[in-house]
Amino acid sequence: MNGESVVFWVSGTFAIVGALGMVASKKAVHSALWVAFAMINIAVLYFALEAPFLGTTQIIVYTGAIMMLFLFVLMIVGVDSSDSLLETIKGQRLLAGLFALTFGGVVVASISSTLASPSAGLAYANAGYGGHMQAIAGLVFGTYLFAFEVLSALLITAALGAMVLAHNERWSPRKTQDQMQRERTLSNHVTPLPAPGVLARNNSVDTPALLPDGTTSIESLPTAFRGEGQVTKAAEIDEAAK
Amino acid sequence: MFHAEAQGDLGIFGNDPGAVIAVKVLGIFVIMVLMTLLTIWAERRVVGRMQMRIGPNRVGPFGLLQSLMDGIKLALKEEIIPKGAHLAVYIIAPVIAATTAFLTFAVIPLGPEVSIFGTTTPLQLTDFPVSVLYILAIASVGIYGIVLAGWSSGSIYPLLGGLRSSAQMISYEIAMGLSFVAVFLYAQSMSTSQIVAAQEPMWYIVLLLPSFIIYTTAMVGETNRAPFDLPEAEGELVGGFHTEYSSLKFALFFLAEYVNMVTVSALATTLFLGGWRAPWPISLWDQANVGWWPMLWFFGKVFAFIFVFIWLRGTLPRLRYDQFMKFGWKVLIPVSIVWILIVAIARYLRSTGGLESRNLLFVASAVLILVVVISYVLDLRRKKSDEIEAERQAIAADQEFDPFVGGFPVPPMPGQVAQPSRRTKVTISSGASAQSTLETTEGTNV
Numbered sequence: 001m002n003g004e005s006v007v008f009w010v011s012g013t014f015a016i017v018g019a020l021g022m023v024a025s026k027k028a029v030h031s032a033l034w035v036a037f038a039m040i041n042i043a044v045l046y047f048a049l050e051a052p053f054l055g056t057t058q059i060i061v062y063t064g065a066i067m068m069l070f071l072f073v074l075m076i077v078g079v080d081s082s083d084s085l086l087e088t089i090k091g092q093r094l095l096a097g098l099f100a101l102t103f104g105g106v107v108v109a110s111i112s113s114t115l116a117s118p119s120a121g122l123a124y125a126n127a128g129y130g131g132h133m134q135a136i137a138g139l140v141f142g143t144y145l146f147a148f149e150v151l152s153a154l155l156i157t158a159a160l161g162a163m164v165l166a167h168n169e170r171w172s173p174r175k176t177q178d179q180m181q182r183e184r185t186l187s188n189h190v191t192p193l194p195a196p197g198v199l200a201r202n203n204s205v206d207t208p209a210l211l212p213d214g215t216t217s218i219e220s221l222p223t224a225f226r227g228e229g230q231v232t233k234a235a236e237i238d239e240a241a242k
Numbered sequence: 243m244f245h246a247e248a249q250g251d252l253g254i255f256g257n258d259p260g261a262v263i264a265v266k267v268l269g270i271f272v273i274m275v276l277m278t279l280l281t282i283w284a285e286r287r288v289v290g291r292m293q294m295r296i297g298p299n300r301v302g303p304f305g306l307l308q309s310l311m312d313g314i315k316l317a318l319k320e321e322i323i324p325k326g327a328h329l330a331v332y333i334i335a336p337v338i339a340a341t342t343a344f345l346t347f348a349v350i351p352l353g354p355e356v357s358i359f360g361t362t363t364p365l366q367l368t369d370f371p372v373s374v375l376y377i378l379a380i381a382s383v384g385i386y387g388i389v390l391a392g393w394s395s396g397s398i399y400p401l402l403g404g405l406r407s408s409a410q411m412i413s414y415e416i417a418m419g420l421s422f423v424a425v426f427l428y429a430q431s432m433s434t435s436q437i438v439a440a441q442e443p444m445w446y447i448v449l450l451l452p453s454f455i456i457y458t459t460a461m462v463g464e465t466n467r468a469p470f471d472l473p474e475a476e477g478e479l480v481g482g483f484h485t486e487y488s489s490l491k492f493a494l495f496f497l498a499e500y501v502n503m504v505t506v507s508a509l510a511t512t513l514f515l516g517g518w519r520a521p522w523p524i525s526l527w528d529q530a531n532v533g534w535w536p537m538l539w540f541f542g543k544v545f546a547f548i549f550v551f552i553w554l555r556g557t558l559p560r561l562r563y564d565q566f567m568k569f570g571w572k573v574l575i576p577v578s579i580v581w582i583l584i585v586a587i588a589r590y591l592r593s594t595g596g597l598e599s600r601n602l603l604f605v606a607s608a609v610l611i612l613v614v615v616i617s618y619v620l621d622l623r624r625k626k627s628d629e630i631e632a633e634r635q636a637i638a639a640d641q642e643f644d645p646f647v648g649g650f651p652v653p654p655m656p657g658q659v660a661q662p663s664r665r666t667k668v669t670i671s672s673g674a675s676a677q678s679t680l681e682t683t684e685g686t687n688v
Contacts, residue, residue: 059379
């Protein structure tokens with residue numbers, strides 16, 4: 001067993017474990033982590049196949065950017081949300097199994113057809129370019145330039161579409177730091193407003209702070225709580241304290 | 243493994259006997275740990291001097307052993323794991339952060355070929371055609387350490403810190419990657435040793451100054467150091483992603499931060515300051531770039547960068563988060579793209595022999611001036627659009643605000659005044675009496 005086959009069996013196994021883990025884990029974040037793990041192992045396989053450029057790009061693009069964005073969204077959506085295992089689309093499992101079988105069949109068929117003929121080897125693929133990096137560059141920016149540009153136009157359109165969909169028009173111009181500073185200086189309160197009261201029995205936001213003379217400070221409350229009947233009165237606090 | 247593609251002098255890598263590889267790996271590890279201890283000490287002493295105090299000077303000569311003692315103290319501290327933590331991820335996160343920090347140094351050239359145990363070998367663990375991209379890849383895996391630490395703590399501040407850091411490091415990694423492109427174009431290689439070799443006639447800091455400035459800005463953002471240390475902004479987020487970590491796990495994050503500092507400094511040295519090559523007055527000495535001496539020049543340059551890191555921390559206040567992101571996306575990235583365009587045009591003209599190198603500068607400055615003019619014109623137009631906005635507001639102000647246009651609750655158009663909310667109809671008269679502090683008035687909109 002040479003070094004390459006050791007790397008193949010170890011990383012290949014890990015990649016499959018990662019893929020299975022992604023399907024099996026209940027938490028979305030764990031699934032994303034398993035995918036990242038599988039991606040890194042696939043990158044190691046690229047390295048072993050003398051394609052370090054593909055390997056590093058695989059990690060930078062898929063692990064570093066795409067999976068990170070996934071994680072980002074999952075974290076914003078919910079720290080603890082786990083998927084429900086209820087079947088919502090009728091016959092989904094059956095269809096999924098059917099598609100999986102078809103896909104597996106296609107993959108096995110194509111791989112076995114390649115195995116049947118002798119492989120041309122890396123030297124043949126890189127011939128005339130001087131290295132696999134140059135070969136990729138030659139193909140992308142030479143032979144397949146048009147397809148590449150069409151793809152990039154598609155991606156830019158998608159990005160623009162996402163920006164338009166997520167665009168939120170401001171109703172008024174944003175206050176600058178200078179304006180905010182001016183407003184604060186001209187208001188009655190240059191310092192931050194007092195915090196809500198923290199007393200022996202009450203520390204919720206509807207408890208106003210007590211001033212030195214025993215009265216309550218209404219400014220210590222959020223504006224939503226400043227209405228009549230929504231505030232704990234000093235006397236009530238006094239009462240509760242007794 | 244990469245012999246098939248070895249171009250130029252990359253063939254000297256990957257032929258070492260096992261013992262030499264082991265010595266190199268151990269050497270790099272020891273150097274990184276020692277550099278960390280030294281950097282922490284230097285930071286405390288230098289910041290101390292900048293703040294007109296002495297800094298740690300009790301343990302060992304000049305207080306040099308202070309960080310070692312702190313490390314031992316940290317390791318012996320009680321470890322607290324929060325109840326809500328996702329245990330497996332919580333334990334893996336600091337390991338990812340620390341491991342990836344060390345991995346990067348494998349491709350940094352510390353010197354030319356030397357003799358170790360009678361074997362002639364380069365002072366670099368390994369190198370391959372895309373080693374700078376490898377550094378980027380490892381850095382992007384390193385982000386996982388921080389993000390997962392934030393998430394797995396099961397607590398809000400670390401989560402926010404983790405989110406911030408992932409957004410920050412992804413954005414600044416783009417600017418960082420773009421700053422490499424000009425170097426690649428000039429060195430015609432992505433391997434670190436060949437980039438150093440290509441800088442023999444002239445360092446890239448002279449040739450590619452904008453790239454250098456972009457890289458140094460991005461590297462501070464990438465390492466989460468002041469003034470870009472928003473993921474652990476103590477004024478806003480307590481400690482950010484490592485709030486819930488203690489003892490050795492916290493030590494690992496600390497270690498990772500300082501190792502990363504050393505690594506990005508080493509990369510800056512390699513890409514822009516000629517790597518291990520001696521600076522000018524020393525380079526006149528013909529033994530300057532031979533044998534073990536270059537390691538000294540290399541670490542001298544790295545320490546210069548680390549000093550700048552410390553200097554920044556001692557000088558600048560932390561940026562506001564939105565301004566920081568705006569700076570990354572709206573300034574750094576466009577500027578680097580324009581700069582790459584200029585460099586690419588210059589390289590192309592030079593390779594086709596179209597222009598003298600002096601004329602290239604004129605082309606470059608013409609392009610830059612064009613960019614400035616275009617941005618100025620755009621600015622003028624934008625002022626116009628402000629006026630249009632003012633007109634629109636004036637028109638809208640004439641129409642009375644109907645909060646239920648078309649049967650749905652809608653917000654007021656610009657210039658229109660909304661009905662005052664019942665909740666805000668309060669004048670503040672605190673201190674009058676305990677019972678009657680709330681008085682409602684008519685129509686005032688606070």
